[in-house]
Amino acid sequence: MPSSMYGRIKQYVPMLEWASVYNSNSFTSDAVAAIIVTIMLIPQSLAYALLAGLPAEMGLYASILPLVAYAIFGTSRALAVGPVAVVSLMTAAAIGNLGLTSPSDIALAAVTLAFISGVILIAMGVLRLGFLANFLSHPVIAGFITASGLLIAASQLKHILGVDAHGHTLVELIFSLIDHRDMINPITLGLGASTLAFLFWVRKGLKPALLNMGLAPRTADILAKAGPVGAVVVTTLITFLFDLSSYGVKIVGTVPMGLPPLTTPSFSPALWSQLLMSGVLISLIGFVESVSVASTLAAKKRQRIAP
Known part of the structure; x- marks a missing residue:
C-alpha cells in the first residue's frame, strides 16, 4: 500500500497509528481508566435514559458501542463518549413533540433520531468540517451548557420531590412544581x-x-x-x-437481562421530516459540547485535539 494512501487512512482510523506502539504499561493505565469509566457510566447511563424519556436499560445499551467505535476512530485522548445530559434532554423534547404513547413507537423514534444524528456527524467527519469548531465562542458555549444544566436540574426536581410536574421551559417547570407542592412525597x-x-x-x-x-x-x-x-x-x-x-417511592423496575435484538431505524418520510431538524441540532450541539470538553481537558496536558 502506498505510504500516501496509508497516511490518509490513518487520518480516519487513528487506531492504526497508536496500535503499533501500544505496550503493557499503557494497557495497565487504560485498564484502570476503564474500570473507573465503567463504574461512573452505570448510574449515569441509567439516569440519562430516564432524562431522555426512555426505559433505563436503553442508557446501558447506548453506552457500549460508542466506546468501542471511538477507540478505533477517535482522534482525542481527552474525550469520553457516550450518553450525555444535554443530548438526552434534547431527545426527550424532540420525541415529546411527536405525541407518541406506545413504548415501542417511542423507542423506534429514538432509534431513528439517533440514526439521523449519526449520519450527519459521519458526513461532517468525511467532509472534514471539524475546523468549524475554531469559530465557536467559548462564552456562548459556556452559557449554553450552564443554561442546559439549570434546565436539567429543574426537570429532575419532580423526581426528588415525588410529584408529576411537567413543562418544556424553566419557567413552566417551576410553576408546575409550585402547583404540585401539596403532592410532595x-x-x-x-x-x-x-x-x-x-x-x-x-x-x-x-x-x-x-x-x-x-x-x-x-x-x-x-x-x-x-x-x-x-x-x-x-x-x-x-x-x-x-x-x-x-x-x-417510584422505582426503575425490572431491567431486562442480556442485549436487545438489533432494530433498524424507521425510514418513514413523515417521521424523518419531524425529526430531521432535531437531528441536525443534536448533532451540532453534541459536536460543540464534545469539542469544548475535549479542548479544556487536552489543554491541561498541553495536548491538541483534531476535531
Missing part, C-alpha cells in the same frame, strides 16, 4: 435529598478521607469514583428492605 424527598448531599460530599471529600485512612492514591481515586455506584446500591437496598415503593 416526604419519603422520596428525604431519600433524594440525602443522596444528593452524599454525592456532593463524594465529589470533594471522599478521596481526602480515604487518603487519611492510609489508602494508596490510585485505590482512593477508584473508590471515590465509585461513590455514585455506592449511592445507587445503598438506596436500592433501603428501598427494597423497607418496601418504599408501597409508600409512593
Whole structure:
C-alpha cells in the first residue's frame, strides 16, 4: 500500500497509528481508566435514559458501542463518549413533540433520531468540517451548557420531590412544581435529598478521607469514583428492605437481562421530516459540547485535539 494512501487512512482510523506502539504499561493505565469509566457510566447511563424519556436499560445499551467505535476512530485522548445530559434532554423534547404513547413507537423514534444524528456527524467527519469548531465562542458555549444544566436540574426536581410536574421551559417547570407542592412525597424527598448531599460530599471529600485512612492514591481515586455506584446500591437496598415503593417511592423496575435484538431505524418520510431538524441540532450541539470538553481537558496536558 502506498505510504500516501496509508497516511490518509490513518487520518480516519487513528487506531492504526497508536496500535503499533501500544505496550503493557499503557494497557495497565487504560485498564484502570476503564474500570473507573465503567463504574461512573452505570448510574449515569441509567439516569440519562430516564432524562431522555426512555426505559433505563436503553442508557446501558447506548453506552457500549460508542466506546468501542471511538477507540478505533477517535482522534482525542481527552474525550469520553457516550450518553450525555444535554443530548438526552434534547431527545426527550424532540420525541415529546411527536405525541407518541406506545413504548415501542417511542423507542423506534429514538432509534431513528439517533440514526439521523449519526449520519450527519459521519458526513461532517468525511467532509472534514471539524475546523468549524475554531469559530465557536467559548462564552456562548459556556452559557449554553450552564443554561442546559439549570434546565436539567429543574426537570429532575419532580423526581426528588415525588410529584408529576411537567413543562418544556424553566419557567413552566417551576410553576408546575409550585402547583404540585401539596403532592410532595416526604419519603422520596428525604431519600433524594440525602443522596444528593452524599454525592456532593463524594465529589470533594471522599478521596481526602480515604487518603487519611492510609489508602494508596490510585485505590482512593477508584473508590471515590465509585461513590455514585455506592449511592445507587445503598438506596436500592433501603428501598427494597423497607418496601418504599408501597409508600409512593417510584422505582426503575425490572431491567431486562442480556442485549436487545438489533432494530433498524424507521425510514418513514413523515417521521424523518419531524425529526430531521432535531437531528441536525443534536448533532451540532453534541459536536460543540464534545469539542469544548475535549479542548479544556487536552489543554491541561498541553495536548491538541483534531476535531
